Amino acid sequence: xxAAGVRIDPPRSPxxxxxxxxxxTELYAWLFMRVSGILLVVLVLGHxxxxxxxxxxxxxxxxxxxxGRWASPFWQVWDLLMLWLAQLxxxxxxxxxxNDYTRKDATRFWLKMALxxxxxVVIALGxxxxxxxxxxxx
Amino acid sequence: MTAVAERPVAVEAPKAxxxxxxxxxxxPEISDEVRWVTYRVEAYPTDRVLNLLxxxxxxxxxTLTFRRxxxxxxxxxxxxxxxxxxxxxCKVLMKDMPAKLTIEPIKGLPVEKDLVVDMEPFFEAYRAxxxxxxxxxxxxxxxxxxxxxxxxxxDDTTKCILCAACTTSCPVFxxxxxxxxxxxxxxxHRFIFDSRDQGAEERLxxxxxxxxxxxxxxxFNCTEACPRGIEITKAIKEVKQALLFRRV
Numbered sequence: 348x349x350a351a352g353v354r355i356d357p358p359r360s361p362x363x364x365x366x367x368x369x370x371x372t373e374l375y376a377w378l379f380m381r382v383s384g385i386l387l388v389v390l391v392l393g394h395x396x397x398x399x400x401x402x403x404x405x406x407x408x409x410x411x412x413x414x415g416r417w418a419s420p421f422w423q424v425w426d427l428l429m430l431w432l433a434q435l436x437x438x439x440x441x442x443x444x445x446n447d448y449t450r451k452d453a454t455r456f457w458l459k460m461a462l463x464x465x466x467x468v469v470i471a472l473g474x475x476x477x478x479x480x481x482x483x484x485x
Numbered sequence: 486m487t488a489v490a491e492r493p494v495a496v497e498a499p500k501a502x503x504x505x506x507x508x509x510x511x512x513p514e515i516s517d518e519v520r521w522v523t524y525r526v527e528a529y530p531t532d533r534v535l536n537l538l539x540x541x542x543x544x545x546x547x548t549l550t551f552r553r554x555x556x557x558x559x560x561x562x563x564x565x566x567x568x569x570x571x572x573x574x575c576k577v578l579m580k581d582m583p584a585k586l587t588i589e590p591i592k593g594l595p596v597e598k599d600l601v602v603d604m605e606p607f608f609e610a611y612r613a614x615x616x617x618x619x620x621x622x623x624x625x626x627x628x629x630x631x632x633x634x635x636x637x638x639x640d641d642t643t644k645c646i647l648c649a650a651c652t653t654s655c656p657v658f659x660x661x662x663x664x665x666x667x668x669x670x671x672x673x674h675r676f677i678f679d680s681r682d683q684g685a686e687e688r689l690x691x692x693x694x695x696x697x698x699x700x701x702x703x704x705f706n707c708t709e710a711c712p713r714g715i716e717i718t719k720a721i722k723e724v725k726q727a728l729l730f731r732r733v
Contacts, residue, residue: 373699374728447660 376439383432390429414482423477430473438466502584504528506537508549509589511596522546530580534567534588538574551600558712561648564591565600571650571710591653593662607649610665614673614691619684629681639678642671642720644713651707651717663696667707667717670698674720677733685733689724698724 399405416422441462449455503525510520524541535556542549554560556575563574566589568582594602645668652658652666673692677685692698698721707717727733 370695371693373695373697374693377699377725378729447657 380436380439383436387429387432387436390425390432394425394429414480417477417480418482427474427477430477431470434466434470434473438462499529499531501527501529504537504579504582504584504586506541506586506588508541508599510549510599512548512550512598514598528579530578532579533575534572534577534579534582534586535563535574537579537586538588550598559646561646561712564648564650564653564712565589566591571654573648573650573712576712591649593653593655593659594649602649602653604649606662607652607666607668608647610652610669611647611672613665614669614688615684616672616676618676618679618682619687620681621683631680635680638680639675641715642675642678644715645671645675646713647672648712650710650712651715654706654710656704656706657700657702661696661700664700665692665697667701667721670701670721670724671715671717674724677724677727685727689728689733692724693728698728701725 398408417426442459445455445458445462449458504527505523505525507521507523510522511518524545526537526540526545528537535553538549538551538553542551551565551574552562553575554562556563558573558576561573564571565574566572567574567577568587571591574588588600590596590600590602594604594606596602647668649668651671652668655664655667657664658666670692673688676682677688701718701721703718703722705718708715708719711717
């Protein structure tokens with residue numbers, strides 16, 4: 348390995364990061380991906396069906412239509428669940444991609460920070476709109 | 486009286502053909518550059534890729550370096566990337582191969598020379614899962630009996646020959662070298678599900694780590710690459726299940 352000054356880093360880095368005591372984070376993340384995936388199939392397909400296919404489809408969607416739907420707590424919860432699950436599911440997927448494809452610790456850190464910031468902003472804004480939506484706004 | 490065939494069946498002698506073998510050459514003692522060298526060799530349908538490599542080394546270029554030991558698919562020395570897939574060179578028959586071969590070292594491990602890679606990171610992951618029998622209490626005074634059903638539980642994963650074909654076909658291992666890799670998980674599975682072993686909890690804990698089984702993306706590359714036909718992805722799934730339900 349050391350011949351002629353050639354140094355190739357072993358792909359398996361020294362085990363400083365491993366075995367830091369008991370954590371189930373990855374287990375829960377893995378489980379969350381499965382459960383949220385199944386729920387999202389129902390929520391998203393249902394959403395698409397109602398919005399795009401059911402009587403009149405996308406043509407009937409306007410401010411009044413959305414206001415009417417969000418008057419019901421059922422659709423509020425539906426949309427809220429869809430927002431949170433989709434955003435967390437997607438973020439966790441991207442987190443995995445970042446972990447896989449970044450080589451430098453700094454790159455990994457900043458990409459993840461950008462991802463987490465974006466997720467928090469989207470979730471917060473969406474939740475705010477669903478709960479504070481005012482149908483009487485002119 | 487011996488039976489004599491009235492009309493002897495014409496058995497065609499296997500015909501040799503010329504095969505182009507393109508090999509990735511690298512020798513850090515001479516140059517840091519990788520070269521692709523093409524050799525033309527006569528190959529019989531009954532030849533294995535390993536025979537071709539030996540022929541090249543014997544007759545054309547003695548500097549060609551590769552590992553091989555038993556040459557019968559048991560020692561696990563000659564795993565390499567043949568036409569883009571990980572195979573044991575001693576198990577690939579030329580009758581199944583096209584007239585052009587591309588041979589590279591297995592991916593994801595540091596290349597030392599030509600087709601020889603540094604297997605240490607691979608074995609480090611293997612050792613990390615404690616691939617040996619762990620027991621407590623008094624040892625049995627006579628043979629430790631096990632039912633056929635108990636043995637069948639982990640039979641598949643006992644077949645591993647540690648050739649690294651699976652681990653070096655795994656895209657997660659390519660990009661994240663600290664992932665334990667399929668081979669280490671297979672060998673952990675072999676003990677986790679052994680009814681005589683008592684170290685399951687310990688091994689499961691090791692594989693529950695960030696670089697453990699949860700990194701598996703079920704791409705089935707490992708199962709496809711295994712020269713022993715081990716259902717690796719299934720074994721990894723069983724370890725995940727054992728972790729999820731805290732039950733072996």
